[in-house]
Amino acid sequence: MERTVRVRFAPSPTGALHIGGVRTALYNYLFAKKYHGKFILRIEDTDQMRLVPGAEAYILHTLQWLGLEVDEGPIQGGTFGPYRQSERTKIYQEYAAQLIAKGKAYYAFDTPEELNAMRERLKAARVTAPQYNTVSREWMKNSLVLPKEEVIAMQQAGVPCVIRMKTPHQEDIRFHDLIRGWVKMNTTALDDKVLMKSDGTPTYHFANVVDDYLMQITHVIRGEEWIPSTPIHVLLYRYLGWETSMPQFAHLPLLLKPEGTGKLSKRDADERGFAIFPLTWKDPTSGVYTQGFREKGYLPEALLNFLALLGWSPSNQQDIFSKEDLIKAFTIERIGKSGIKFDIHKAEWFNQRYLRAKPDEVLVAYLLKALEENEITDTQGKALQVFRLMKERVTFPQDFWLQGKFFFTKPTVYDEHILKTKWTQQTRSVLQKFCNTLKTLVPFKDDVIKSTLERLIEAESIKINQVMPIVRVALTGLGAGPDLMQSMELIGQKECLSRIETFLEQYPSPC
RNA sequence: GGCCCGUUCGUCUAGGGGUUAGGACAUCAGGUUUUCAUCCUGAAAACAGGGGUUCGAUUCCCCUACGGGCUACCA
Numbered sequence: 001m002e003r004t005v006r007v008r009f010a011p012s013p014t015g016a017l018h019i020g021g022v023r024t025a026l027y028n029y030l031f032a033k034k035y036h037g038k039f040i041l042r043i044e045d046t047d048q049m050r051l052v053p054g055a056e057a058y059i060l061h062t063l064q065w066l067g068l069e070v071d072e073g074p075i076q077g078g079t080f081g082p083y084r085q086s087e088r089t090k091i092y093q094e095y096a097a098q099l100i101a102k103g104k105a106y107y108a109f110d111t112p113e114e115l116n117a118m119r120e121r122l123k124a125a126r127v128t129a130p131q132y133n134t135v136s137r138e139w140m141k142n143s144l145v146l147p148k149e150e151v152i153a154m155q156q157a158g159v160p161c162v163i164r165m166k167t168p169h170q171e172d173i174r175f176h177d178l179i180r181g182w183v184k185m186n187t188t189a190l191d192d193k194v195l196m197k198s199d200g201t202p203t204y205h206f207a208n209v210v211d212d213y214l215m216q217i218t219h220v221i222r223g224e225e226w227i228p229s230t231p232i233h234v235l236l237y238r239y240l241g242w243e244t245s246m247p248q249f250a251h252l253p254l255l256l257k258p259e260g261t262g263k264l265s266k267r268d269a270d271e272r273g274f275a276i277f278p279l280t281w282k283d284p285t286s287g288v289y290t291q292g293f294r295e296k297g298y299l300p301e302a303l304l305n306f307l308a309l310l311g312w313s314p315s316n317q318q319d320i321f322s323k324e325d326l327i328k329a330f331t332i333e334r335i336g337k338s339g340i341k342f343d344i345h346k347a348e349w350f351n352q353r354y355l356r357a358k359p360d361e362v363l364v365a366y367l368l369k370a371l372e373e374n375e376i377t378d379t380q381g382k383a384l385q386v387f388r389l390m391k392e393r394v395t396f397p398q399d400f401w402l403q404g405k406f407f408f409t410k411p412t413v414y415d416e417h418i419l420k421t422k423w424t425q426q427t428r429s430v431l432q433k434f435c436n437t438l439k440t441l442v443p444f445k446d447d448v449i450k451s452t453l454e455r456l457i458e459a460e461s462i463k464i465n466q467v468m469p470i471v472r473v474a475l476t477g478l479g480a481g482p483d484l485m486q487s488m489e490l491i492g493q494k495e496c497l498s499r500i501e502t503f504l505e506q507y508p509s510p511c
Numbered sequence: 512g513g514c515c516c517g518u519u520c521g522u523c524u525a526g527g528g529g530u531u532a533g534g535a536c537a538u539c540a541g542g543u544u545u546u547c548a549u550c551c552u553g554a555a556a557a558c559a560g561g562g563g564u565u566c567g568a569u570u571c572c573c574c575u576a577c578g579g580g581c582u583a584c585c586a
Contacts (some may be wrong), residue, residue, distance in 0.1 A: 012586050047585055112584080128513040129582065162584050180516070189514045189582085197584040204586050228515055228581040253517080254579070261578070306523095309535090313524055317534045336524075339579050343522045346536045356549090392549045403548095418546095453545090468545040480547030 005037025007219050008212070009063075012044045013055035016281035016290070017062050019342075020223065020255040020264060023307045027252060028221045029068045030308070030330040037218070041073030042211060043084045046201050053284055056084075062278045066300045067323060072215075080215040085207045092202040095210050095240065096163050096195055104239040105195055108132075108142040109154055109161045131191035134169045160198040165206075165236065167192050173231035178219075178250040178332045185231045193232050205229060209236040212247055221250045221332070224339075250332050253311050256339045264342045266290070274344040278303070297396025298347065302354040306347040311336050320353065352395040363387060363400070370401035376408045385490055389482040403481065407490055410499060411477025414507075418469045418479045423507065427470045430460050434471065435500045444493040446485035453485075474503035 009025040011017060017025075032039040041063070043056055056074070063070060072078025082088055099105035110118070115132065118140065122130035130136075137144055142164065143151045155161065167190050174184045195206040202210070212220060230249060237246040255264040258272065269276035270290070279292040293303050305321050313336070314321075314329045321329065355363070364387045371383060386407045390400050437452055438444075453471075457464055472484050475496060481487065488496050 010586095014586075044586065050585065108584095115584090126512095131582080160584090164584095177516095183515075185515065191582085194584050199584080201584090203584070208586090223580090224516065225580055225586090251516080256579070258522085263579080309523065311523085315525090317525075319535055338517050341522065343536080346523065349536055352549095393547080395548095450545090464545055472546070478547090482546095482548090484545065 003216070003218050005032055005035040005219065006040060006215065006217050007032045007037065007221055008040040008042050008215065008217050010042040010044050010208070010211075010222075011059050012047070012050070013052060013059060014047070014050045015052050015055055015283075016277040016279075016292075017059050018264075018266070019276050019278065019293075019307070022062065022066070022278050022303075023255065023310060024221065024223060024252060025063060025068055026066070026304060026307055027312070027330075027335070030326055031219065031221060031332065032071070033327040034330050038071040039068070040078070040080075040215060040217070041070045041076070041083060042215070043074055043086075044204065044207065045084055045086045046204065046207050048086070048199075048201070054282075058279065058281065065279060065294060066304060085202070085211065088207070088211070089201055091214070092196065092207055092210055093200065096202070096206070099165070099195070099239055100163065102239065103166070105163050105165050106143045107151060107155070107161045108137075108140065108164045108192075108194075109146075109159055110141045111160075114141065129189070132164065133191045134167060134187075137164075137192055162194045162198050163196040164192040165195050165232070165239075167232075167235065173234050175230055175234050175249060177227075177230075178248055179335050179337060180227075180251060183227065183230070185228070187231070187235075190232060190235075193229075205232050206236065209233050209240070209242075213237070213240070213242045213245065216245075217247045219250060219332075220247045221252065224251045224254050227251050250335070253336055254339050255310065256341045258342055258344075268342075272344075297398050298351050299354045302350040303347065305354070306350045309346075310340050310342075320350075348395055355394060355397065356391065360387070360391075363391065363397075366397040367400040367404070370398065370405075371408065374401070374405070374408075382407070382490060389486055389490070393482065406476040406478065406481070407487070410495075410502070411475070414473050414477050414503070415479040418473045419507070422466060422469045422473075424466075425509075426460070426462055427466055428504075428507075428509070430456060430462055430467050431470055431474060431500065432504065433460075434467075435497060435504070438493065438497055438500075441493065444489060446483070446489045449488055450485045471500075474500045 007028045009028045011021055011025075029039050031037075041059075043059075045051055045056070060075060070076050072080060072083065074081075074083045096105060100107070118132070118136060119130040122136065132140065139145070144166070168187050171187045172184055173187060174182055177183055193205055194203050196202055211217075230251075234246065237243045256262065257264055257268050264276070266276050275291055275293040275296050275298070277290055277292045278294060280295045281290045281292065282288070283290070294300075301322065304323060304326070308321060308326050308330075309319070312330065312334055315334065318325075318329075364384055367383050367387050367390075386404050387400065390404045393403060394400055434453060434456055437456065438449075441448060441452060453467070454464075457467055468484060469479065472478065472481065475484075475488065475491065491499070
């Protein structure tokens, strides 16, 4: 009998969600929707030391922004709650007690210093992997070797202790990964993992297994960094008697640095100026803001499309996918195995595509909003015309303003390069003459302006590509932009004249 | 170091025992445009290396190299 698909996204609220985490969430979401299952959000906040205020809300906002609706979670509720691990401590304690009773786990009283000493000792003895394991536990301070009375006495005295898992001595543990096939590991490589910390809270491994079982998770889709600890999880399912309902595993390839070596990090993003967080994040301790994809102008649908194709590919050669398309096409089998060098270029291209596909009203609204923010009162008519000239040129919503503000405000700086290469005695004289003709030009329309300029160019026997850039710089300050004649018409006769005159005054003679 | 996972154009990838090894982004060139961008056309660009297996291997197996992950009372 097929179980209903139930997958979970289980982030730790230790800061802003990383873009890799967003991709993991997306793959889980797509898989759930594809099979009409449930997408569950579980907050793994067992480590109270690393907890960051605001991080959980950030995760929620991110999923919301991206349209990854959560079926069950801390806010949404559900029949398998609570969905915050910090609220489930009792549950873990019960199952830990069960493992102790079964002889599958034990108490350990070793202090950090003692653990360190053990590792040092093993290292000195040239043990390749110094661990608390089937061998070393024999000479440590735990309930396996200590007399029962002593253990009880220590517990009564309140000596801090953890619960460790009793790993079998030498056994092959294998598990099937939906992406990688069978993975085999021997327990000699495993240590006796801490299941419950001395403060009574569980570690990741334990809470994860208990919750996945209790929440009836069918598929665990998570990052590749978890492969080495999956045998521990398998063992735990076995110890708890849950092996038959163990979820299926799928370990996703990791997002890597654009160049060089290592996992993609916030630092890479900062150094190269691309976003790594979905939304802008203010670090509560340093107060430093890190701009997110949203604030950089990325559209959620563009980011989703970009992310989906980072490690997954469809069976055809389609590259533009709506969320619905992705749900339809997504399969775990088509997820790749190798690490992915993160390259932001394609994301920009996706954004441009999605942005330009938006209805005109939406796009004009971006410009209108920018005008409002810059306290420019303008008739909607002009904004609409500006928008039409700009539409094919933008990648991000803010480009309408960034590249088109000259329509509304006078330039304050002039393109150095154009000035250096095109500003000559001749172009100055042509610009002056052009300005003079403009004064009496009726009507002030793009085609009329154009023919005027063309006549002038012919009379002066100068090349058009000598004059145009200078006219553009005088009017807009920029070296490139939308159609100049249409731009002039929009700027208006009076304003054009004023701008050219200002320019001529500021640059009286070519340098 | 040990254990585990991986390796097709610069990047994301398709493919798979016999292919002109396909696409997208980026790059470059040509066209369009007064310019830049867009758009159109085109070009350059890859099976990590070595052994097997096979009539034949980029595809299957092994080794090496390289890359990545893990190796905490973090997740």
